[in-house]
Amino acid sequence: MAAVAKGPTPLLAIKGLTASAGDLEILKGIDLEVFAGEVHAIMGPNGSGKSTLTNVLAGSPNYKVTGGQVLFEGQDLLKLEPEIRARMGLFLAFQYPLELPGVRAWQFLKAGVDARRLHNGEEEMGAREFDQMLKAKVEQVQIDPDLVKRAVNEGFSGGEKKRNEILQMAVLEPKLALLDETDSGLDIDALRIVADGINNLRSPQNAIVLVTHYQRILEYITPNHVHVLFDGRIVRSGGPELAHELEAKGYDWIKDAVNAGV
Amino acid sequence: MTSAPAKYAHYFADFQSLVQGPGAGAPPWLRDLRDNAWSMFSETGFPTARRGNERWKYTNVGPIAKIDFNFSTRPTDANGSRSLAASYKIEGPAVSDLVFIDGRYSPELSSPAAATDGITAASLASIFTDSAFDLESQVGRYASPDGDGFAALNTAFLHDGAYIHVGDGHSGKVLVRLSYITVDGTHPKVTHPRTLIVAGRNTDVTVVESYYGPKDSVYFTNAVTEISVGDGARVDHYRLLLEGEKAFHVGTNRVKQEKDSSFSSASFTLGTALARNDLEVLFDGTGGYCSLNGLYLTADNQHIDNLISIDHAQPNCTSRLNYKGILDGRSRAVFGGTVVVRPGAQKSDAEQTDKNLILSKFAEVDSKPSLLIYADDVKCSHGATAGHIDADTLFYLRSRGLDLDTASRMLVHAFASEIIEKVQPEPLRDYLNTIFAAAIPDKSLPIAWTG
Numbered sequence: 049m050a051a052v053a054k055g056p057t058p059l060l061a062i063k064g065l066t067a068s069a070g071d072l073e074i075l076k077g078i079d080l081e082v083f084a085g086e087v088h089a090i091m092g093p094n095g096s097g098k099s100t101l102t103n104v105l106a107g108s109p110n111y112k113v114t115g116g117q118v119l120f121e122g123q124d125l126l127k128l129e130p131e132i133r134a135r136m137g138l139f140l141a142f143q144y145p146l147e148l149p150g151v152r153a154w155q156f157l158k159a160g161v162d163a164r165r166l167h168n169g170e171e172e173m174g175a176r177e178f179d180q181m182l183k184a185k186v187e188q189v190q191i192d193p194d195l196v197k198r199a200v201n202e203g204f205s206g207g208e209k210k211r212n213e214i215l216q217m218a219v220l221e222p223k224l225a226l227l228d229e230t231d232s233g234l235d236i237d238a239l240r241i242v243a244d245g246i247n248n249l250r251s252p253q254n255a256i257v258l259v260t261h262y263q264r265i266l267e268y269i270t271p272n273h274v275h276v277l278f279d280g281r282i283v284r285s286g287g288p289e290l291a292h293e294l295e296a297k298g299y300d301w302i303k304d305a306v307n308a309g310v
Numbered sequence: 311m312t313s314a315p316a317k318y319a320h321y322f323a324d325f326q327s328l329v330q331g332p333g334a335g336a337p338p339w340l341r342d343l344r345d346n347a348w349s350m351f352s353e354t355g356f357p358t359a360r361r362g363n364e365r366w367k368y369t370n371v372g373p374i375a376k377i378d379f380n381f382s383t384r385p386t387d388a389n390g391s392r393s394l395a396a397s398y399k400i401e402g403p404a405v406s407d408l409v410f411i412d413g414r415y416s417p418e419l420s421s422p423a424a425a426t427d428g429i430t431a432a433s434l435a436s437i438f439t440d441s442a443f444d445l446e447s448q449v450g451r452y453a454s455p456d457g458d459g460f461a462a463l464n465t466a467f468l469h470d471g472a473y474i475h476v477g478d479g480h481s482g483k484v485l486v487r488l489s490y491i492t493v494d495g496t497h498p499k500v501t502h503p504r505t506l507i508v509a510g511r512n513t514d515v516t517v518v519e520s521y522y523g524p525k526d527s528v529y530f531t532n533a534v535t536e537i538s539v540g541d542g543a544r545v546d547h548y549r550l551l552l553e554g555e556k557a558f559h560v561g562t563n564r565v566k567q568e569k570d571s572s573f574s575s576a577s578f579t580l581g582t583a584l585a586r587n588d589l590e591v592l593f594d595g596t597g598g599y600c601s602l603n604g605l606y607l608t609a610d611n612q613h614i615d616n617l618i619s620i621d622h623a624q625p626n627c628t629s630r631l632n633y634k635g636i637l638d639g640r641s642r643a644v645f646g647g648t649v650v651v652r653p654g655a656q657k658s659d660a661e662q663t664d665k666n667l668i669l670s671k672f673a674e675v676d677s678k679p680s681l682l683i684y685a686d687d688v689k690c691s692h693g694a695t696a697g698h699i700d701a702d703t704l705f706y707l708r709s710r711g712l713d714l715d716t717a718s719r720m721l722v723h724a725f726a727s728e729i730i731e732k733v734q735p736e737p738l739r740d741y742l743n744t745i746f747a748a749a750i751p752d753k754s755l756p757i758a759w760t761g
Contacts, residue, residue, distance in 0.1 A: 106709050107705075107708070107709070108705055109701055109705055110701075110702070110705075129708070129713075129714075130705060130708040130709050131708045131709075131710075131711050131712055131713050131714070131717075133709075134708070134709055134710055134711035135711045139709075140709050142706065142709075145706070146700075146702060146703050146706045148703065148706070148707075148721075148724060149724060149728065150723070150724025150725060150726075150727040150728055150731075151720055151721070151724045155720070156707070156710070156720075157710075159710070159711075159712050159716065159720065160710035160711045160712065161711075163710075163711035163712055163713070163716075164711050167711070199724075216710065220710065220711070
């Protein structure tokens with residue numbers, strides 16, 4: 049893939065980010081810059097801090113930021129409530145999307161769209177316009193239209209929940225999408241659909257950070273940058289070839305290299 | 311005539327003026343029924359002594375016993391109640407609307423359905439003396455005044471109410487809406503609404519029973535509803551407690567189900583300083599099904615007590631009980647659910663759940679489900695939960711741009727919607743959705759951070 053021209057300021061700039069869950073320090077100093085138009089893949093073994101990173105960026109109450117700085121479009125992201133981050137265009141596709149019994153998908157998605165529009169000084173979307181938009185997105189991400197009529201994620205299979213995250217992403221059209229192991233637990237057909245959904249979102253105006261344990265999804269989505277997260281730090285960065293190297297050598301190679309101080 | 315204990319002297323005076331007053335004109339059976347009930351009440355009184363009284367263990371009726379509520383014998387001006395009775399509209403050919411003001415039937419606010427063979431939806435007072443209805447053998451048959459002070463007091467003051475009778479084999483749905491409205495007065499009032507529903511063999515009857523009153527006045531509604539569900543009949547009973555914030559409400563509901571009948575109830579409680587919903591269902595024939603649902607939303611110092619008992623006296627009956635509560639402020643909810651399976655009632659199938667969502671650290675729930683099983687081939691389960699809004703779920707909503715307040719409201723409403731969505735008449739369902747959404751307290755802050 050051709051190199052993407054970088055704007056003067058990154059969409060997302062993480063400097064020295066540290067965070068903990070309870071007494072356990074998980075992120076030990078993350079530095080990362082993401083520019084509009086880019087796709088970054090963050091790989092790493094289980095427990096390395098991948099999910100923590102995306103959750104901290106989205107404002108999860110389960111983690112405490114202990115140091116560092118995150119700028120989103122030049123604004124101090126860490127000071128903002130989760131909903132403000134979302135309205136500014138940040139989106140987290142959850143690794144384990146929650147079931148919302150009694151909350152209709154329609155109502156949930158429209159509330160999200162309207163919150164963002166109001167934040168941007170626009171009016172709420174009309175019900176008919178929203179219906180048409182939703183219908184188009186449902187077709188685009190190839191999700192069963194009946195799922196949208198039901199309560200959010202209630203009784204959905206694992207794959208349906210992941211697809212529903214992609215639908216939400218398509219509807220909310222984020223500037224920065226954080227995908228937390230959206231590929232895990234998917235069969236090959238679902239993986240292809242999810243990958244298509246992500247590729248459809250790619251544009252010069254927005255960026256995607258894809259957290260994954262496996263190289264598999266990168267056969268469908270070509271990242272600009274691949275990073276390896278290990279023990280709360282990014283220990284390697286490179287191009288798509290880094291993913292292939294990891295696939296061939298496994299994570300033990302990274303562990304050994306880091307432990308040897310290489 | 312029985313004498314009155316000194317502490318209920320003012321009730322006795324009101325009772326005397328009812329039974330001896332002008333226009334009392336009650337038939338002998340009704341006089342006997344009232345006299346007998348008064349004797350019961352004067353013996354039993356209000357259940358203020360709670361020690362050893364399981365039925366009233368968690369609910370103090372002292373405030374009700376202390377106030378000298380007035381029983382009004384004069385009809386009250388009904389004009390101010392027009393809008394309440396018309397809060398929502400249910401259309402249809404067999405739809406009757408009966409409105410009672412301070413316990414008395416209001417012909418000007420009511421619109422009974424056109425007379426149809428086999429259907430009666432009328433004011434009790436208008437037919438007490440009409441032997442064609444044989445009320446003598448029906449009124450008080452299911453709700454006994456014996457040992458129950460509130461039912462006894464209601465029966466002693468029996469003077470009006472609703473009578474709904476659908477004759478055997480009547481085809482087509484019958485729907486009756488009952489509105490019992492207390493209007494503002496200078497002195498705390500008591501009303502004794504009385505409802506009798508008799509669904510004949512293979513009939514299909516829906517009754518929506520609503521209670522309204524002034525927002526800021528102290529008053530007491532002491533209601534009794536008796537329901538008989540005939541062989542193969544279906545009765546859907548909705549009970550809307552929309553009383554004022556200083557109101558006291560005690561509702562005694564007794565249901566008898568015959569063979570292969572189906573009964574569903576949905577009880578909705580908003581407002582009310584102290585409310586007691588007492589519901590007993592008896593399976594008196596085999597193959598019956600009942601589904602008892604409830605939703606209550608409490609705030610401030612409200613106290614809501616739901617006491618439900620299902621008696622599987624016959625085999626092959628199925629009961630489902632699902633109550634949900636939302637508690638804020640310093641409010642308290644009491645839930646007592648009892649399932650009795652009698653000897654020989656094999657293949658009984660009973661499930662009961664009581665789930666509570668607690669929005670404040672000062673609110674309290676006492677949930678006490680119990681199963682008394684005297685047969686061996688049965689399937690029974692019960693469960694009770696009390697929890698808070700889940701922090702992870704809340705974060706999920708906020709991560710989509712919803713602020714804390716909107717997200718909380720959405721989750722609280724979603725919790726309630728499981729019960730509301732089962733409501734069959736669509737206008738009623740919409741109405742309930744609207745009033746419950748409006749009643750969700752602001753800033754339902756979560757207090758269960760799981761991290």
